[in-house]
Amino acid sequence: MGSAKDPTATAVRGAWAASLNAAADRRPVVFHRGDQDFVLLPASLLRDVLHHAVPAPEVVAEDDGWTVLLPGHPVAADGTTLEDALRDFVSALRDYADAWDDRLHRAPNHQHAAALVHHVYVSDDDELMAWARGPGDQHALRQT
Numbered sequence: 001m002g003s004a005k006d007p008t009a010t011a012v013r014g015a016w017a018a019s020l021n022a023a024a025d026r027r028p029v030v031f032h033r034g035d036q037d038f039v040l041l042p043a044s045l046l047r048d049v050l051h052h053a054v055p056a057p058e059v060v061a062e063d064d065g066w067t068v069l070l071p072g073h074p075v076a077a078d079g080t081t082l083e084d085a086l087r088d089f090v091s092a093l094r095d096y097a098d099a100w101d102d103r104l105h106r107a108p109n110h111q112h113a114a115a116l117v118h119h120v121y122v123s124d125d126d127e128l129m130a131w132a133r134g135p136g137d138q139h140a141l142r143q144t
Contacts, residue, residue, distance in 0.1 A: 009033040012040065043122040050119035057089065057132050068132060073113060090128045093120050 012019045012031040019040055023029045029040040057075075059082070060067040066085035069076035075092045079085030096104075096113075097120040104110040105117075120128065 007031045009038070046118065047122045047127065050115055050122070051127075051131055054116050054119045054131075056134050059085075059132070059134075070116075073116060086129045086132050087125075089132055090125050093128060097121060 007030075009031050012029065019029050023040045023042055026042065026045055031038055031040070055071070057068050057070045060069070065078055065080040066082045067076065067078050068085045068089040070093075073096065075089070075096050077085050077088035077092050079088055093116075097117045100110060100113055100117045105114070119131075123131070
C-alpha cells in the first residue's frame with residue numbers, strides 16, 4: 001500500500017488488508033480525504049512517538065508524601081507513597097482523557113491536549129506509570 005502516490009481514503013479502504021499489513025510493518029500509509037491527510041500506523045509506534053513528544057510530569061517530594069503534576073494540563077495527584085501518587089495520576093489522566101474526548105476537545109484552552117489524550121488512549125496503566133517516572137526511573141524531584 002505504501003507504493004501508491006497520494007492514495008485517497010477510498011483507495012485505502014479498497015485495499016484495507018494491504019494497508020494494515022504495511023502499517024504493521026511500520027511502513028508509511030498516508031492517505032487523503034478532502035483537504036486533510038491521515039496516517040495509518042500501529043498503536044505501538046504512536047505510543048513510542050508520543051512517549052517522547054509529550055512532556056513528562058513533574059514529581060514533587062513533599063513532607064507528607066508525593067505530588068505528580070503535568071504542567072499546562074489540569075492533571076495532578078497526591079499520595080503518601082510515590083506508587084500511590086503515580087497510580088492516582090494515571091487515574092486522573094484517564095479521567096481527563098475521557099472528559100477531553102467527550103467535550104473538552106472543543107474548548108480552545110484544551111485543544112493543545114490532543115497528543116496527551118492520544119498518549120493516554122494508546123498506553124496501558126503500566127506504560128503510563130513508566131512514562132510518569134521518567135527514563136530509567138530517574139525523574140526530577142523537587143522538594144517543597
